[in-house]
Each structure stands twice: as structure tokens, then as C-alpha cells.
Amino acid sequence: MSNDNEKVQNKDDLALQEAKPKIRRPPLYKVVLINDDYTPMEFVVHVLENFFKMNREKATRIMLHVHTRGKGVCGIYTRDIAETKVYQVNEYSRANQHPLLCSMEEA
Ligand code: TYC
Numbered sequence: 001m002s003n004d005n006e007k008v009q010n011k012d013d014l015a016l017q018e019a020k021p022k023i024r025r026p027p028l029y030k031v032v033l034i035n036d037d038y039t040p041m042e043f044v045v046h047v048l049e050n051f052f053k054m055n056r057e058k059a060t061r062i063m064l065h066v067h068t069r070g071k072g073v074c075g076i077y078t079r080d081i082a083e084t085k086v087y088q089v090n091e092y093s094r095a096n097q098h099p100l101l102c103s104m105e106e107a
Helices: 002-016 041-051 056-069 079-095
Strands: 028-034 071-078 101-106
Touching (some): 028 056, 041 079, 056 071, 071 079, 079 101
Antiparallel strands (some): 028 071
């Protein structure tokens, strides 16, 4: 059939085209902490040190930023890592009876 021939022809044309690989960076996500009135400052600093590997100075600075501005970025990660951080921080906060909220936003 002429239609089939056309397809074969198209296939050949495609095969001759130079490969143009489109490599995209994975989308990144900001992991953010939200302020609340009840979580102790020391607990937030502890979370930033342990889950986000900050030193005491940086953890204190970020905690105070969240406390005064309402929210703040703890780190920027690929989707899977951001989701895991959010889950672990929220579980840990609940396990310690604190309402601290961690969430993620597209970077
Ligand atoms: N606002 C809290 C307090 O005064 C401290 C706090 C900081 C809570 C950052 C949450 O993400 C937070 N104890």
C-alpha cells in the first residue's frame, strides 16, 4: 500500500535526523519552616541542626528569620529528597508534641 510506503519513508527520514538530546535539570523544591506560637525556639534550632545539617549559628539565624518573618527556607532539593525532609521533620515534631510545620514549594 502507498500509505505503508509513506510510513516507511517517514521512518527513514527520522532515522537520518541528528539526535538532539534534550537533557533537563530536575525541578528543585524549597523546604520551608512555618512559624507558630508554641514550638520552642530550641526545638526549631535542634531540627535545623539535625535534619538540615546546619551549625548552631546558622540554625539560630534561620530560626529567628522564621520567627520574625513567618516562614523561611531550610534548603533546596530535588523532589524526592524535599518530600522526605518534610515528612521526617513533621513526624519528628508530632512525636515530640510540637505543632512545627515543614512544607515544600517549587524553587
Ligand atoms: N515562634 C516560636 C516561639 O516564639 C519559635 C518558632 C520559630 C516556631 C520558628 C516555629 O518555625 C518556627 N517559641
